[in-house]
Amino acid sequence: MSDLLERLRGRGWRMTAQRRVVAEVLDGEHVHLTADEVHARAVAKLPEISRATVYNTLGELVSLGEVLEVATDRRAKRYDPNAHRPHQHLVCARCGAIRDVHPTGNPLSDLPDSERFGFAVSDVEVTYRGICPSCAAA
Amino acid sequence: MSDLLERLRGRGWRMTAQRRVVAEVLDGEHVHLTADEVHARAVAKLPEISRATVYNTLGELVSLGEVLEVATDRRAKRYDPNAHRPHQHLVCARCGAIRDVHPTGNPLSDLPDSERFGFAVSDVEVTYRGICPSCAAA
C-alpha cells in the first residue's frame, strides 16, 4: 500500500493532502475502520478534511481494488486495507469485533450447478459469527 | 407458518388485525421482502396499519425464529419466511434478485481451531454473488 500514491499518480490522479492522509490512515494496520473512524483519524493529521472527501477517497480506493468494503452488520461499512490476501471475517455477535480468518476449502465448489439457477456465480462471501473471548469472559 | 398465530397466542401475545395481516403477507410465498414492501402489501389488506407496527411485528417474528433477516446488500433488510430449512443466498450483483440455495458441505468445518482465535463460533452466513440469467441476457 506504500506505493499506492504512485499507482494513483500513474492513473492520472492528482495528489492532494487529503488523499495522502486517507491512504496513511489505512496503511499498515490490519484494521477494519468505519468511514467516520477514518475521518476522525484523518482530521488528527489534517484538521480541515471533510467527511465528503473521506467518503469519496474511500470509494476511489475501493474501485482501485486497494481497499475492501466489509459489511458484517447493519451498522457502518468497514474499510479493509487487507485487499491482497483473500480472506473471510469472524465477527463477535456481542461486541462486533472483527478478525480476519482463512478457511480451508472453496465454498464456490460447494454450490452445485443445479443450485446456480443459470447465474454466473463469481464470488462468495463468508461471515462466521460467535462470541469473542473477551465477551465470553465478561 | 399457518399455525404461527396459534404459537403467538400460546406465548401470551394478543392477536390483533395488524399482526394477522403481517403474518398473512409473509405466509406461503418464498420471497424476500423489505419492511416497506411488507408494509405496502399489508396496507392493501388493512389500510390504516402503520410502518412502526410493521417494523415491530417483523422484529417479533424474527425473535420468535419464524422469520429470518437477510442483509445481502447495503439496502433495506429483507424478511425471509423460509426459516425452517437452513439455506444460503445467491444474489444478482446487478439487479439484486435473490434465490435460496442449498450448498453441500458445512462451512463451519472449514474453519480450523487455529483460525477461531478463542471465539465460540456458532453460525456462518454464506452469500454467493453473480449475474442472473435475465441480467446476462440484457
Place this chain on the structure above:
DNA sequence: TAGCCAAGTCAGACATTGTCTAAGTCAGGT
C-alpha cells in the same frame, strides 16, 4: 355484557449512514 388496563398501535420526530450539489480551491501542465 360492561369495565378495566396493560399490551399494542399510531404519527411523526429523531438517529445513523451515506450521497449529492454548487460554489470555492488548487495541482500540475504550459
Place this chain on the structure above:
DNA sequence: ACCTGACTTAGACAATGTCTGACTTGGCTA
C-alpha cells in the same frame, strides 16, 4: 506565473430504521 478542470467543502438531502408519548383495544373479570 496562469489556467483549467479536477478536487474539496459545508450542508442539504435521502434511505432506512428506531423511539416517544398519546391513543386504542384485546381479552380477562365479575
